[in-house]
Amino acid sequence: SQQGEEDPQALSIQEGENATMNCSYKTSINNLQWYRQNSGRGLVHLILIRSNEREKHSGRLRVTLDTSKKSSSLLITASRAADTASYFCATDLYTGTASKLTFGTGTRLQVTL
Amino acid sequence: EAGVAQSPRYKIIEKRQSVAFWCNPISGHATLYWYQQILGQGPKLLIQFQNNGVVDDSQLPKDRFSAERLKGVDSTLKIQPAKLEDSAVYLCASSLGSGRTYEQYFGPGTRLTVT
Numbered sequence: 001s002q003q004g005e006e007d008p009q010a011l012s013i014q015e016g017e018n019a020t021m022n023c024s025y026k027t028s029i030n031n032l033q034w035y036r037q038n039s040g041r042g043l044v045h046l047i048l049i050r051s052n053e054r055e056k057h058s059g060r061l062r063v064t065l066d067t068s069k070k071s072s073s074l075l076i077t078a079s080r081a082a083d084t085a086s087y088f089c090a091t092d093l094y095t096g097t098a099s100k101l102t103f104g105t106g107t108r109l110q111v112t113l
Numbered sequence: 114e115a116g117v118a119q120s121p122r123y124k125i126i127e128k129r130q131s132v133a134f135w136c137n138p139i140s141g142h143a144t145l146y147w148y149q150q151i152l153g154q155g156p157k158l159l160i161q162f163q164n165n166g167v168v169d170d171s172q173l174p175k176d177r178f179s180a181e182r183l184k185g186v187d188s189t190l191k192i193q194p195a196k197l198e199d200s201a202v203y204l205c206a207s208s209l210g211s212g213r214t215y216e217q218y219f220g221p222g223t224r225l226t227v228t
Binding site: 004031033042043044045048050088090095097098099100101102103104105106 | 144146153154155156157158161163168169204206211214215216217218219220221222
């Protein structure tokens with residue numbers, strides 16, 4: 001079953017604008033990760049935020065995590081056409097023997113020139 | 114550094130036939146994962162290996178799916194017999210370990226179409 005639900009399901013913006021995607025999940029987590037998937041490079045890890053962190057930055061990416069609301073957001077600033085892809089949040093729960101990633105349904109981002 | 118390799122990239126079979134996918138993880142990565150990604154959905158974990166032992170196969174349909182990881186390196190995923198609903202992309206991923214903060218590296222996937 002899918003743990004995370006991304007919102008919106010699809011987003012279309014113009015190059016240079018910011019894109020915000022949200023993720024909600026249901027159970028406790030150890031960390032939350034965001035991945036990007038496009039036809040050219042497959043599924044690629046973007047950023048990881050631990051459950052005791054509230055915000056993290058990486059280049060043009062900013063991720064927030066609110067464990068009390070069981071939600072996370074991914075902000076891409078100054079978007080580029082190359083950012084066109086599907087973005088997935090994935091919750092990570094360590095079961096004692098192994099870490100298990102559960103992916104959400106994804107947000108399809110289209111960046112136009 | 115070479116990435117995760119998978120083959121074949123595409124496969125078309127008829128229902129009730131069998132099919133096998135191969136994965137070679139990044140050298141030195143102890144943990145290997147197989148995911149199923151149905152069109153329009155996120156990847157779903159099927160099975161996770163730590164070296165050559167299974168640590169999670171709770172979502173693997175064991176009546177038709179099987180997987181093995183010989184010598185803790187390469188892995189194969191088999192479907193026998195295939196059903197129409199098995200049409201999906203099968204992704205292999207690997208990580209250094211299976212602790213709480215290891216990043217997973219994904220292969221290009223095998224797109225399976227069952228007709």
